[in-house]
Amino acid sequence: MKQIIHRIGLLWTMDDETRSNGPRCGADAMRAVGAMKDVAIAIDEEGVIVDVGAEKAICDLADAQTQFIDAEGGFVAPGLVDPHTHLVHGGSREKELPLRLAGASYLDILREGGGILNTIRETTAYSEDVLFAQAKTSLERMQRFGVTTVEAKTGYSSSLAVELKQLRVAKRLAESSGVNLVHTAMPAHAVPKELPAGREAYIEELVSMLPHLQAAGAEFADVFVEEGVFSVDEGRHILEAAKALGMKTKIHADEMVPIGGAQLAAELGATSADHLLASTDEGLLRMAEAGVMAVCLPGTSFYLQKPAARARFMLDEAKLGVAIASDYNPGSCPSENFGLTMSLALLTLKMRPEEVFMAATRNAACAIARGHVAGVIRPGRNADIVIYTAANPEYVLTHFGISHVREVFVKGRRIL
Numbered sequence: 001m002k003q004i005i006h007r008i009g010l011l012w013t014m015d016d017e018t019r020s021n022g023p024r025c026g027a028d029a030m031r032a033v034g035a036m037k038d039v040a041i042a043i044d045e046e047g048v049i050v051d052v053g054a055e056k057a058i059c060d061l062a063d064a065q066t067q068f069i070d071a072e073g074g075f076v077a078p079g080l081v082d083p084h085t086h087l088v089h090g091g092s093r094e095k096e097l098p099l100r101l102a103g104a105s106y107l108d109i110l111r112e113g114g115g116i117l118n119t120i121r122e123t124t125a126y127s128e129d130v131l132f133a134q135a136k137t138s139l140e141r142m143q144r145f146g147v148t149t150v151e152a153k154t155g156y157s158s159s160l161a162v163e164l165k166q167l168r169v170a171k172r173l174a175e176s177s178g179v180n181l182v183h184t185a186m187p188a189h190a191v192p193k194e195l196p197a198g199r200e201a202y203i204e205e206l207v208s209m210l211p212h213l214q215a216a217g218a219e220f221a222d223v224f225v226e227e228g229v230f231s232v233d234e235g236r237h238i239l240e241a242a243k244a245l246g247m248k249t250k251i252h253a254d255e256m257v258p259i260g261g262a263q264l265a266a267e268l269g270a271t272s273a274d275h276l277l278a279s280t281d282e283g284l285l286r287m288a289e290a291g292v293m294a295v296c297l298p299g300t301s302f303y304l305q306k307p308a309a310r311a312r313f314m315l316d317e318a319k320l321g322v323a324i325a326s327d328y329n330p331g332s333c334p335s336e337n338f339g340l341t342m343s344l345a346l347l348t349l350k351m352r353p354e355e356v357f358m359a360a361t362r363n364a365a366c367a368i369a370r371g372h373v374a375g376v377i378r379p380g381r382n383a384d385i386v387i388y389t390a391a392n393p394e395y396v397l398t399h400f401g402i403s404h405v406r407e408v409f410v411k412g413r414r415i416l
């Protein structure tokens with residue numbers, strides 16, 4: 001045995017007796033966290049978990065080479081999964097905040113050619129190395145909060161070349177950081193103010209980028225379906241093209257205005273619909289029927305000073321599988337602190353601690369089609385594990401805004 005994590009105060013495996021790789025849907029299932037005490041975790045040379053069981057029995061598996069990792073009575077849980085980020089971008093947008101505080105909305109600023117369009121200009125102008133350095137700093141910040149898997153979108157682009165530049169940066173990060181990355185193509189993120197060839201031609205240009213982005217490693221396609229950005233019909237057209245290529249789909253849905261993003265996600269069988277601040281009951285119920293994951297972004301509603309998504313309806317009435325994500329980006333959530341995201345889920349989404357951890361591990365993994373490899377502590381799975389300094393998850397969530405992480409492992413390798 002290569003490593004044994006012992007002296008664990010409390011373990012939440014997020015596993016259940018069915019050993020399924022799917023999400024946990026609805027409040028009851030999301031509260032079943034697989035709690036264990038007086039246990040240890042054995043990890044082999046490949047970084048794979050071989051056993052989770054009674055402390056004494058696991059410690060008896062040790063040989064002369066075994067390295068013991070002392071959790072010192074801390075809480076232990078799966079590595080966190082952040083299933084929605086705009087990790088790779090140039091520059092920052094702090095100058096927008098005074099405009100917003102003076103009354104301009106996020107969409108007003110975008111309509112005037114600022115917002116995402118500003119970040120597109122900066123991302124276009126910066127070299128690949130500058131973008132890499134900025135994103136590396138962000139990813140390191142995420143790691144400090146226990147994040148072991150991150151989804152990263154493109155979408156700050158004026159052309160295919162800039163989309164591909166963002167993808168290359170994200171792939172370099174995957175190779176150099178030790179964190180697991182999942183790549184999403186999002187050329188349909190904003191509509192330029194001037195469209196010399198017309199809107200239809202612009203949409204077709206976005207569609208034509210998809211095969212190139214897929215070939216370069218993008219597994220998902222995402223569209224910002226929103227009033228004044230991409231319509232439901234345009235979103236359908238782009239995402240159907242993505243599906244025809246074999247890509248999985250996601251939608252930025254109902255962030256401001258409920259124009260039908262949730263319903264479109266259900267119709268297309270999207271893997272997830274994200275934001276959902278303004279979703280109707282009908283939209284959420286359709287998502288549940290179609291098995292679409294609901295990804296709530298409580299840091300974004302907090303930063304945009306909007307009412308949070310209706311997570312209680314999602315969990316108690318619609319019985320959705322709910323995940324949470326940071327949505328780290330320069331405009332609507334400039335924070336890499338996934339611990340804060342989790343605390344905001346508790347405080348603003350009114351989720352219970354068990355639901356929050358399920359939403360940030362197993363369900364988050366399912367929201368990026370990684371339910372079979374991440375989000376659960378189980379024999380046979382990669383040892384993506386966080387050891388916290390605190391003895392219980394409630395302390396981690398309520399003592400908010402700081403990191404309670406002692407050690408982070410990805411495939412058994414200590415990354416923090």
Ligand SMILES: N=CN[C@@H](CCC(=O)O)C(=O)O
Nearest residue numbers: 116119224327329330331332
């Ligand atoms: N709303 C659209 N996209 C991002 C924000 C991107 C930005 O403002 O730079 C989001 O998920 O919130």
Ligand SMILES: [Zn+2]
Nearest residue numbers: 084086252327
């Ligand atoms: Zn987003």
